[in-house]
Amino acid sequence: MCGIVGYVGPREATEVLIEGLRRLEYRGYDSAGVAVMNGTGVQVRKAVGRLSALEKVLSSNGIHGGVGIGHTRWATHGVPNEVNSHPHVSYDGKVSIIHNGIIENYRELKRELAEQGVKFKSDTDTEVVAHLLAKAFDGGLLTTLSKVVKRLRGAYALAVCHSDQPDRIVATRMGSPLVIGIGEGENFIASDVPAVLKYTRQIVFLEEGCLAQVTRDGVELFDADLKPLSFTPTTTSLTLDAAEKEGYEHFMLKEIHEQPHALAETIRGRIDGDHVDLSELELDAESLKGVKRIAILACGTSLYSGMVGKYLLERFTRIPTETWSASEFRYADPVIDPGMLVIAVSQSGETADTLEALRIVKEGGARTIAICNVMGSSIPRMVDATLYTRAGPEIGVASTKAYTTQLAGFVLLAVGIGRMVDKTDEATEKTIVEGLRQMPGQVKALLDEDIVAVKRCAKRYKDVFNFMYIGRHFNYPTAMEGALKLKEISYIHAEGYAGGEMKHGPLALVEGTFPTIAIAPAGRTREKLISNVQEIKARKGVVVMLSTHGDEEARELADYLIEIPACEEELSPILAVIPLQLLAYYTATQLGRDVDKPRNLAKSVTVE
Numbered sequence: 001m002c003g004i005v006g007y008v009g010p011r012e013a014t015e016v017l018i019e020g021l022r023r024l025e026y027r028g029y030d031s032a033g034v035a036v037m038n039g040t041g042v043q044v045r046k047a048v049g050r051l052s053a054l055e056k057v058l059s060s061n062g063i064h065g066g067v068g069i070g071h072t073r074w075a076t077h078g079v080p081n082e083v084n085s086h087p088h089v090s091y092d093g094k095v096s097i098i099h100n101g102i103i104e105n106y107r108e109l110k111r112e113l114a115e116q117g118v119k120f121k122s123d124t125d126t127e128v129v130a131h132l133l134a135k136a137f138d139g140g141l142l143t144t145l146s147k148v149v150k151r152l153r154g155a156y157a158l159a160v161c162h163s164d165q166p167d168r169i170v171a172t173r174m175g176s177p178l179v180i181g182i183g184e185g186e187n188f189i190a191s192d193v194p195a196v197l198k199y200t201r202q203i204v205f206l207e208e209g210c211l212a213q214v215t216r217d218g219v220e221l222f223d224a225d226l227k228p229l230s231f232t233p234t235t236t237s238l239t240l241d242a243a244e245k246e247g248y249e250h251f252m253l254k255e256i257h258e259q260p261h262a263l264a265e266t267i268r269g270r271i272d273g274d275h276v277d278l279s280e281l282e283l284d285a286e287s288l289k290g291v292k293r294i295a296i297l298a299c300g301t302s303l304y305s306g307m308v309g310k311y312l313l314e315r316f317t318r319i320p321t322e323t324w325s326a327s328e329f330r331y332a333d334p335v336i337d338p339g340m341l342v343i344a345v346s347q348s349g350e351t352a353d354t355l356e357a358l359r360i361v362k363e364g365g366a367r368t369i370a371i372c373n374v375m376g377s378s379i380p381r382m383v384d385a386t387l388y389t390r391a392g393p394e395i396g397v398a399s400t401k402a403y404t405t406q407l408a409g410f411v412l413l414a415v416g417i418g419r420m421v422d423k424t425d426e427a428t429e430k431t432i433v434e435g436l437r438q439m440p441g442q443v444k445a446l447l448d449e450d451i452v453a454v455k456r457c458a459k460r461y462k463d464v465f466n467f468m469y470i471g472r473h474f475n476y477p478t479a480m481e482g483a484l485k486l487k488e489i490s491y492i493h494a495e496g497y498a499g500g501e502m503k504h505g506p507l508a509l510v511e512g513t514f515p516t517i518a519i520a521p522a523g524r525t526r527e528k529l530i531s532n533v534q535e536i537k538a539r540k541g542v543v544v545m546l547s548t549h550g551d552e553e554a555r556e557l558a559d560y561l562i563e564i565p566a567c568e569e570e571l572s573p574i575l576a577v578i579p580l581q582l583l584a585y586y587t588a589t590q591l592g593r594d595v596d597k598p599r600n601l602a603k604s605v606t607v608e
């Protein structure tokens, strides 16, 4: 997820671009760059880090001109450094391009261009598009772009300039957003409305696969075959403040709603027909067959995804797996040997305890994989291979979309490795792949449904002091994560427990007003959990049941019923956590808490 912006008009382009990029920094901020056309060819400035670094570069080495494009990056291919930052310029110095998305077939295009003698500067997927455009340039940027995009697979919003046509920006999109701002004597393009709000409220949302040609005097739209399209701009009612959150009151709620897209991104290119495709990790089947045990290391919410990961890896690979809180692992005098595979899980890739535990296992000679969201962060740089979760920047301190995409990452790893070590058969792989493919849609359906029971519970129980969450097997960690979400942002004490352990202690807490959330979707342990619920009900406890649609027994038992769509039990933690995220969110907002920045916590804990 990156942010792109473009400007054509009488103002200094860099000023408009910087203002736009500031509004898009929520889409990524590991580097930024601008390219400006002023009749003397294309001038580019880039800087690693926050936008302020680019502003500093521009203040000492400015560029003047009224046509330009700008980019704020959230790396997907190639670490965040200056060379990998956008805009990218073609080998002949004439094309400059910015891109949001992933060009999935960039490797084959790169090979083809390299055979024709093109020298690549960066590790990005985007650079191939700049060179393809230069090769194919036919005197018209629009016609050239329409030809080149037919060769691209993946997701993209692209904006392009050419020094032979310095009065225009040409843009297109497929699977990534692009809006056009219509001004008076000036026009804009951007990933998102906030980037242009300071200048205009007249917006056109570019349709999938269409192209736009933007000059100072006007905007023209075309379909993929360059047939002109008519359009009427809409007047946005968005205010600048609300815009970064896209109308959501908090980043957390926005990120909860981004989960269908985030999951689709995580799965993209990693399932092929009925199979899991982990070729990007370059894992070696023979060496995996030599793995004697797996250790998962993580902290916080990532630790709970690691707990689900243990169950998944053991089910599909039959390799004994343990999950460790990274801070515990470090001081537990752990046994490390070369037969060990370590999986470090981290949204940020910077958590100090996880990094330190990883250092220890590397010294011991273990093989290492990371599941991580932030490209080029410290943890991916340390490991042998990384499965990036591609959830986009997560800003709310309470992790939501990072968690569900980590779960999807574990499903992919477990089934992929399971196949490589011959412990998962084709039929099982097919079933899970099919289920995984349905996940984004099922999460969306769950979010679209106004979960009334969740809001009612939040209202009813916002003033209690304690909450119990119970689950079993795959959803025992869901209980832990649900409880963590509630305590993090509402400050209500909550405990996640294995359902079968209730009778060994916590049952003593149960009385008329004590709420328990029982996570009991269809699966092998459902019946057992229902028995645990019976034990609570027999002691007059209040029970919120989270069960699969159509579970009549759960309906009868529940004081409040939350239903999720039917799915394979291995995938149920992805669906089950969604209502629990919402429950925590609505409880916290009822209590007037600072949801995105809860007291005493930090998004990334870089101290031990």
Ligand code: G6P
Residues within 6 Å of the ligand: 299, 300, 301, 302, 345, 346, 347, 348, 349, 350, 351, 354, 397, 398, 399, 601, 602, 603, 604, 605
């Ligand atoms: C902090 C955050 C949590 C996160 C944990 C681990 O405590 O508030 O949301 O789960 O760190 O962070 P990581 O980036 O390693 O996943």
